[in-house]
Amino acid sequence: LTTKFPIRQSLRESQLRFNRKKGAKMIDDPLSSMLSTLSERGIRLTRQRRIVAEILASASSHLNAEELLRLARERDSAIDRATVYRSLSLLKEQGLIDELDLLHLEGGEHFYERRKPKGHVHIGCYSCGRILELETSLIQSLEAEIRRKTGFLPDSIRVEAHALCPACQKRCE
Amino acid sequence: LTTKFPIRQSLRESQLRFNRKKGAKMIDDPLSSMLSTLSERGIRLTRQRRIVAEILASASSHLNAEELLRLARERDSAIDRATVYRSLSLLKEQGLIDELDLLHLEGGEHFYERRKPKGHVHIGCYSCGRILELETSLIQSLEAEIRRKTGFLPDSIRVEAHALCPACQKRCE
DNA sequence: ATATGTGCAAATCTTTTGCAAATTC
DNA sequence: GAATTTGCAAAAGATTTGCACATAT
Numbered sequence: 001l002t003t004k005f006p007i008r009q010s011l012r013e014s015q016l017r018f019n020r021k022k023g024a025k026m027i028d029d030p031l032s033s034m035l036s037t038l039s040e041r042g043i044r045l046t047r048q049r050r051i052v053a054e055i056l057a058s059a060s061s062h063l064n065a066e067e068l069l070r071l072a073r074e075r076d077s078a079i080d081r082a083t084v085y086r087s088l089s090l091l092k093e094q095g096l097i098d099e100l101d102l103l104h105l106e107g108g109e110h111f112y113e114r115r116k117p118k119g120h121v122h123i124g125c126y127s128c129g130r131i132l133e134l135e136t137s138l139i140q141s142l143e144a145e146i147r148r149k150t151g152f153l154p155d156s157i158r159v160e161a162h163a164l165c166p167a168c169q170k171r172c173e
Numbered sequence: 174l175t176t177k178f179p180i181r182q183s184l185r186e187s188q189l190r191f192n193r194k195k196g197a198k199m200i201d202d203p204l205s206s207m208l209s210t211l212s213e214r215g216i217r218l219t220r221q222r223r224i225v226a227e228i229l230a231s232a233s234s235h236l237n238a239e240e241l242l243r244l245a246r247e248r249d250s251a252i253d254r255a256t257v258y259r260s261l262s263l264l265k266e267q268g269l270i271d272e273l274d275l276l277h278l279e280g281g282e283h284f285y286e287r288r289k290p291k292g293h294v295h296i297g298c299y300s301c302g303r304i305l306e307l308e309t310s311l312i313q314s315l316e317a318e319i320r321r322k323t324g325f326l327p328d329s330i331r332v333e334a335h336a337l338c339p340a341c342q343k344r345c346e
Numbered sequence: 347a348t349a350t351g352t353g354c355a356a357a358t359c360t361t362t363t364g365c366a367a368a369t370t371c
Numbered sequence: 372g373a374a375t376t377t378g379c380a381a382a383a384g385a386t387t388t389g390c391a392c393a394t395a396t
Contacts, residue, residue, distance in 0.1 A: 044371070044376070045370085047369090048377070064360095065360075079377090080377070080378045081378095082361090082378070085360090086377085089362095099276075104283075121315065134323055136315070142309070142315075143334075146334060146336065152298065152334070152336035153336050154336040155299065158335075159315065159330065161325070161327045161328075162331075163325035164326045164328065217350065218396095219350090220394090238385075239385090255352080255354080255386090255388085256351080258385090259387090
C-alpha cells in the first residue's frame, strides 16, 4: 500500500504533532477518507476498488472511464473495464465522486472527479477544449435558493459553462 | 405548413394589431425566430429541419433524440433517426438549442430544449426522477463572475442539480 | 444547375449484463 | 463458509458515418 498522507494546511502544527503521535486517523486525506467511508458503510474494499479510489483521490484532472482503466492497469494489468465502471457507479452512489460530461466538447463520454467540499464551476473553451475550474460561493447561494423556492433538497449541483478562453478570443478576432 | 404564431403576453394590444395588419414578421415566436436565424445564416430550410425546429420550439418538456424522432415521424413517417441527430447538432452549433443530460437519472441519453433568454436551473429528484426548472438571476451573476475572474467569455451555462423533492422527502423519512 | 441534405445500413463508441470462478469479511 | 465481487464475453444503448439518391436555393 502506497497511501500518502498530505497535510492539510489549516491544521495547527501542535494539533498535527498530537495526531501523529497518537496515530489518529488522518481523515483529511482524500483517499483514506474515501476508504473509511466505504468500509464504515459495510462495503467491501477489494484491491480493484482501492486502485480506482486511489487514482480518483489523487487525480489532478478529470478522468474518463477509458483513462481510468489505463491508469488502473498500470497498477494491475488484469483489471477489467467492467470493474472500473462498477467501481465508478459505486463511488457515485455513495456520493464520493461526481460525474461530469464537460459539455461533450469532444465525445460523449463522462468524466469523474472526487467530490470536493467547495462548490466549483467547470468552464470549457469550445474552441481549444481547455477546461478550467473556478471556485465560487454562488453555488451555495444557488443551493439555498433552490431549497427556499422549490422545497427540493439539493444533494449535488453541477455547473458547466461553454466559453471562449482568452487565448482563443484573440485568435478568433 | 401548420406554423402557429402564439402571442407574447407582454406585447401591447395596439402594437399587436399593428403588426398583424402590416403582416410584420412575428420574431417573438420561438419557431419563426429559429427559422429566420437559420435562413439568415444561409442554412437550408429543409422539410426535416423545419419539423425538428417546430417540435423543439413548442415542446413543453425536455426531449431526447428518441422521443424527438417519434414526434417527428408523426408528421413525416419517412424521417430518419440520423437526420434528427444531424438537425440537433446543427441547431446546437447555431446556439438555438441547448443539450442537457439531466444528470443521467435514467439512462445515458441527452435531452434538448430551445435556448431560453433567461438563465434557469434544472433540478432532478434522484428518487422519483421528476424534473423541475427554476429561473434565477444567479446564473447571470455566475456568468459575470466567470468573465471577471477568468477572462473566459461564457456563451452558455448549464446548471443541473441532484435533489430530493418534497414528496420523496416525506416518503424517505 | 449545383451544392447540400436525406435515408439507409453498417459502423463506432460508451456502458451494461449474465455467469462461472475468485475473493472478502 | 457464505455472500459478494471479479473477469470474460457478449449485448445493449446512443450516436455517427459512407454513399447513392433527392432536394433547396
